[in-house]
Amino acid sequence: MTNGNGTIKYTTTCKFCGKAVAEAPALDIPLIGDAGKRAKDLQTIMGKHLHSKHPDQFAQGIAYMDEVLSFLVFAAFHHEDPSVPPRIERIRAEIFAQVRKNTFTDAMLEHLTAGFGLDPQEAADVNQALRAVRNACCEFAEHAPAGVNSPAPSPPLILTA
Numbered sequence: 805m806t807n808g809n810g811t812i813k814y815t816t817t818c819k820f821c822g823k824a825v826a827e828a829p830a831l832d833i834p835l836i837g838d839a840g841k842r843a844k845d846l847q848t849i850m851g852k853h854l855h856s857k858h859p860d861q862f863a864q865g866i867a868y869m870d871e872v873l874s875f876l877v878f879a880a881f882h883h884e885d886p887s888v889p890p891r892i893e894r895i896r897a898e899i900f901a902q903v904r905k906n907t908f909t910d911a912m913l914e915h916l917t918a919g920f921g922l923d924p925q926e927a928a929d930v931n932q933a934l935r936a937v938r939n940a941c942c943e944f945a946e947h948a949p950a951g952v953n954s955p956a957p958s959p960p961l962i963l964t965a
């Protein structure tokens with residue numbers, strides 16, 4: 805959308821309820837470094853919306869933020885206490901499950917293999933190998949960490965306090 809001056813305005817919409825919470829010209833956020841005051845102001849608006857309209861998701865985001873901080877702090881040390889590494893691994897695995905961007909379904913792998921023109925046994929072998937690689941890289945099936953939930957159907961919440 806543009807205003808009368810021809811400036812393009814971008815709408816920020818809540819993925820949970822579909823409400824538009826802000827509309828503003830491009831924030832021009834750098835990839836690295838301080839995002840700037842306007843980006844922080846938008847973050848505050850989004851956080852307030854989540855806090856008031858989606859308190860369960862907001863609380864889940866706060867708990868997730870605590871876990872990420874805990875992981876970063878604990879992972880910076882060597883621990884003789886044998887109870888600590890499994891906890892660090894559980895948090896790492898949970899973070900990985902939340903932030904994993906890509907994976908392949910079995911159907912996608914079968915579609916890839918079908919393009920090779922292999923005989924049925926070779927296709928089955930290649931499919932099995934592709935599934936094994938996917939499972940190892942994405943931590944599925946036999947590589948799934950114990951006690952870690954499946955990825956959330958919606959994007960992870962990253963909130964500031």
Ligand SMILES: [Zn+2]
Nearest residue numbers: 818820821857
């Ligand atoms: Zn909402």
